[in-house]
Amino acid sequence: MSATSNKPPFYDDYELKVVDPNWLATRVKPKRHIGLDPDLCILCRACEDVCPWDCIYMLSPGIVDQTEGENLETAAKTAEAIFVIDDNECTRCGICVDRCPSDALFYIRVGDQRDKAAANE
Numbered sequence: 001m002s003a004t005s006n007k008p009p010f011y012d013d014y015e016l017k018v019v020d021p022n023w024l025a026t027r028v029k030p031k032r033h034i035g036l037d038p039d040l041c042i043l044c045r046a047c048e049d050v051c052p053w054d055c056i057y058m059l060s061p062g063i064v065d066q067t068e069g070e071n072l073e074t075a076a077k078t079a080e081a082i083f084v085i086d087d088n089e090c091t092r093c094g095i096c097v098d099r100c101p102s103d104a105l106f107y108i109r110v111g112d113q114r115d116k117a118a119a120n121e
């Protein structure tokens, strides 16, 4: 696929906020979400490429204008990329999880740690 594929353009107007887990747990969508272990991610972008719904975005940290709190600011300044999944579009098909070559993606429930989620599979 060429660089001029039908992928949506990179956005530069994202507003990132910390999501309250209690709010998220009340949503009607399945309570399993796709988690990312940034220490394992090799930035290959295979997940972004393979997602059938184009709902994974790897964004440049340079788009961050303001952050809520020091931790987020440090994270935004030191990150190689900002990994975003549009949770409203994600169908939980798991293709990205299967495709990830470094096991960085996984299913997780709100409030769980990764090991606990894996044990529940």
Ligand code: SF4
Pocket (backbone or CB within 6 Å): 034, 050, 051, 052, 053, 054, 055, 056, 085, 089, 090, 091, 092, 093, 094, 095, 096, 097
């Ligand atoms: S689970 Fe499926 S729909 Fe959701 S981000 Fe991964 S590939 Fe895309």
Ligand code: SF4
Pocket (backbone or CB within 6 Å): 036, 040, 041, 042, 043, 044, 045, 046, 047, 048, 099, 100, 101, 102, 103, 104, 105
């Ligand atoms: S497929 Fe895995 S390693 Fe590659 S960019 Fe996605 S999360 Fe990172």
